[in-house]
Amino acid sequence: MATIFARRPLLTTATTLSVAASAYYITRPRPLLLDSASNAATPTLSFPKTMLFSKQLTLTSVEQINHDTKKLTFALPGGQKEVSGVTPGGAILTQHTPSGAWFPVFRPYTPIHDLDERGVLQLLVKKYPNGKASSHIHSLAPGDQLTVRGPIPGNAWTTPAQQKDVLLIAGGAGITPIYSLTKGILSNPADKTRIQLLWGVNGPRDIVLQTELDALEKQYPGRLEVTYAVSGPDAESVVDGGKFRKGYVDQSLLAEAMEKCRRGGAFGDEKGKKVFLCGPPKMEDALVGKQGVLQALGLQKKEIHRF
Numbered sequence: 001m002a003t004i005f006a007r008r009p010l011l012t013t014a015t016t017l018s019v020a021a022s023a024y025y026i027t028r029p030r031p032l033l034l035d036s037a038s039n040a041a042t043p044t045l046s047f048p049k050t051m052l053f054s055k056q057l058t059l060t061s062v063e064q065i066n067h068d069t070k071k072l073t074f075a076l077p078g079g080q081k082e083v084s085g086v087t088p089g090g091a092i093l094t095q096h097t098p099s100g101a102w103f104p105v106f107r108p109y110t111p112i113h114d115l116d117e118r119g120v121l122q123l124l125v126k127k128y129p130n131g132k133a134s135s136h137i138h139s140l141a142p143g144d145q146l147t148v149r150g151p152i153p154g155n156a157w158t159t160p161a162q163q164k165d166v167l168l169i170a171g172g173a174g175i176t177p178i179y180s181l182t183k184g185i186l187s188n189p190a191d192k193t194r195i196q197l198l199w200g201v202n203g204p205r206d207i208v209l210q211t212e213l214d215a216l217e218k219q220y221p222g223r224l225e226v227t228y229a230v231s232g233p234d235a236e237s238v239v240d241g242g243k244f245r246k247g248y249v250d251q252s253l254l255a256e257a258m259e260k261c262r263r264g265g266a267f268g269d270e271k272g273k274k275v276f277l278c279g280p281p282k283m284e285d286a287l288v289g290k291q292g293v294l295q296a297l298g299l300q301k302k303e304i305h306r307f
């Protein structure tokens with residue numbers, strides 16, 4: 001193929017132009033209609049539906065949330081004219097090339113800001129020991145830039161026509177996609193879904209977004225119930241047998257949450273998915289692997305969505 005292009009420069013130019021034109025067509029900023037009257041001018045999407053081109057986001061503020069997690073706020077390149085275009089439960093892909101490495105590192109992260117908020121993208125990033133992407137992101141200071149592609153669609157969710165019940169399960173840093181989906185469901189006036197949310201953490205110090213989740217429970221009474229499963233030795237300081245349980249997200253806790261979902265008589269979203277799960281590999285294997293606890297509780301694989 002390279003030889004054909006070398007012998008036919010016109011063909012090369014025409015092909016390049018046509019690829020560029022198609023790329024522009026696919027990635028051109030498209031208007032997004034917002035229902036709020038205060039947002040009369042329609043913002044464009046910072047991340048159109050393609051991974052072809054990256055964006056440089058400028059870090060504007062960093063907040064250390066706990067011992068290993070930072071909240072990082074970035075400015076979108078188009079400022080107030082843009083929203084990110086990430087959908088509930090969706091993610092962006094960060095990209096950086098470690099010094100001395102040949103290949104870039106790509107990792108997905110789920111934004112936690114209000115998705116119709118203009119000009120910003122906010123990430124909650126947990127730092128793993130020797131983690132390539134998380135260490136890089138934690139090393140950034142205000143004014144630095146991060147290369148981002150996206151969005152990765154969070155198309156797992158379809159707004160049900162009738163009221164439904166779903167079970168969302170998070171483990172550790174897997175809370176961000178689950179939180180984003182929760183907020184997306186609750187803030188959509190057309191969606192009346194009731195949510196049971198189980199979140200497994202190692203210890204009280206690993207709990208993030210509790211203020212936000214508490215506020216959502218209060219704002220949407222009867223629509224969201226969050227239960228924390230705290231497994232580490234420090235669990236005793238918070239465990240109360242109600243909202244805070246000791247141990248893992250195990251069979252008995254899952255059975256209890258599923259029973260609450262079944263009470264509504266409509267367990268599962270419009271596509272029949274009953275459980276949405278995002279956690280570390282060990283947890284996901286224990287829940288949906290060959291001897292998976294969720295299967296033991298009568299769920300089929302097609303009823304479980306993993307991010």
Ligand SMILES: Cc1cc2nc3c(=O)[nH]c(=O)nc-3n(C[C@H](O)[C@H](O)[C@H](O)COP(=O)(O)OP(=O)(O)OC[C@H]3O[C@@H](n4cnc5c(N)ncnc54)[C@H](O)[C@@H]3O)c2cc1C
Nearest residue numbers: 107108109110124125126128130131132133134173176280
């Ligand atoms: C859809 C999606 C959304 C995500 N959103 C977020 C988010 O909002 N915030 C966030 O902090 N993370 C999020 N993650 C996880 C993130 O993409 C990275 O996997 C994580 O930051 C580790 O990458 P790293 O390059 O730093 O670590 P790596 O260099 O890949 O790994 C370094 C070490 O950490 C361990 N490790 C890596 N990932 C995990 C894990 N998930 N659990 C336990 N140990 C692990 C590895 O086994 C290894 O020992 C998301 C993942 C997915 C699939």
